[in-house]
Amino acid sequence: xxxxxxxxxxxxxxxxxxxxxxxxxxxxxxxxxxxxxxxxxxxxxxxxxxxxxxxxxxxxxxxxxxxxxxxxxxxxxxxxxxxxxxxxxxxxxxxxxxxxxxxxxxxxxxxxxxxxxxxxxxxxxxxxxxxxxxxxxxxxxxxxxxxxxxxxxxxxxxxxxxxxxxxxxxxxxxxxxxxxxxxxxxxxxxxxxxxxxxxxxxxxxxxxxxxxxxxxxxxxxxxxxxxxxxxxxxxxxxxxxxxxxxxxxxxxxxxxxxxxxxxxxxxxxxxxxxxxxxxxxxxxxxxxxxxxxxxxxxxxxxxxxxxxxxxxxxxxxxxxxxxxxx
Numbered sequence: 536x537x538x539x540x541x542x543x544x545x546x547x548x549x550x551x552x553x554x555x556x557x558x559x560x561x562x563x564x565x566x567x568x569x570x571x572x573x574x575x576x577x578x579x580x581x582x583x584x585x586x587x588x589x590x591x592x593x594x595x596x597x598x599x600x601x602x603x604x605x606x607x608x609x610x611x612x613x614x615x616x617x618x619x620x621x622x623x624x625x626x627x628x629x630x631x632x633x634x635x636x637x638x639x640x641x642x643x644x645x646x647x648x649x650x651x652x653x654x655x656x657x658x659x660x661x662x663x664x665x666x667x668x669x670x671x672x673x674x675x676x677x678x679x680x681x682x683x684x685x686x687x688x689x690x691x692x693x694x695x696x697x698x699x700x701x702x703x704x705x706x707x708x709x710x711x712x713x714x715x716x717x718x719x720x721x722x723x724x725x726x727x728x729x730x731x732x733x734x735x736x737x738x739x740x741x742x743x744x745x746x747x748x749x750x751x752x753x754x755x756x757x758x759x760x761x762x763x764x765x766x767x768x769x770x771x772x773x774x775x776x777x778x779x780x781x782x783x784x785x786x787x788x789x790x791x792x793x794x795x796x797x798x799x800x801x802x803x804x805x806x807x808x809x810x811x812x813x814x815x816x817x818x819x820x821x822x823x824x825x826x827x828x829x830x831x832x833x834x835x836x837x838x839x840x841x842x843x844x845x846x847x848x849x850x851x852x853x854x855x856x857x858x859x860x861x
């Protein structure tokens with residue numbers, strides 16, 4: 536049986552001549568504080584204790600002015616044509632059935648959107664998003680935002696962040712920023728202290744994160760943990776990663792079991808957000824459980840999704856089916 540490592544650890548990034556090697560100093564004896572160094576490849580499937588994309592985002596921040604980073608990002612090839620491996624984690628939802636009542640008033644705006652903007656749900660191609668500014672835009676492994684897309688209403692929400700200084704990831708679209716401010720205010724009233732960590736991320740920044748990951752892990756492993764450029768919800772300006780002091784200000788599974796993470800799961804929908812990548816939803820979303828990743832979708836739709844415990848993928852394809860058979 537594989538050894539399960541304790542949640543408490545210190546993350547180390549060791550720069551070597553052949554790239555970056557990620558290691559952990561993890562406690563092996565809670566009484567003495569003794570530690571043991573382990574490497575990411577030794578627990579490749581245990582992503583609970585290592586947020587690869589978050590680590591690499593920090594690495595890009597630390598080195599983005601270096602010629603090495605610039606040349607590596609420009610020389611890496613983004614394999615958009617290789618969609619067979621890219622979609623390995625996703626199940627085909629075309630034959631699935633979920634009882635969705637499209638007459639529910641909370642779904643009316645989404646129904647109208649999908650009548651005119653059906654999304655790609657087949658695993659055999661990549662869909663190109665035609666209305667990237669829409670609140671209900673679907674961004675996933677099967678649907679890609681335009682490279683040139685930058686929301687024109689980005690602003691910094693007035694909430695706590697885990698870092699100081701200017702950074703594009705402090706921003707959200709205005710409507711999502713307002714929702715986040717309301718959620719943080721409500722959390723504070725409940726003595727829940729949340730911190731924002733990563734919001735808007737440009738196409739180019741996502742490309743750099745993805746390519747840095749490819750350089751150390753390869754394309755196949757990277758596609759399991761990191762979005763390709765154009766496929767990240769962060770580019771939409773509608774997603775924010777949140778964390779807490781009790782989670783070490785990190786993006787880890789354990790956040791979902793903290794008092795703050797539980798509050799977020801039970802209350803985010805009241806402010807228009809959903810936990811986008813839920814437990815046991817990896818075969819549908821293509822991404823592992825991320826209790827920290829919040830997507831703004833509006834009060835009505837967030838309420839419906841929370842009540843029925845659905846992903847956007849499940850809801851959208853069922854509504855599109857219902858529209859076709861009307």
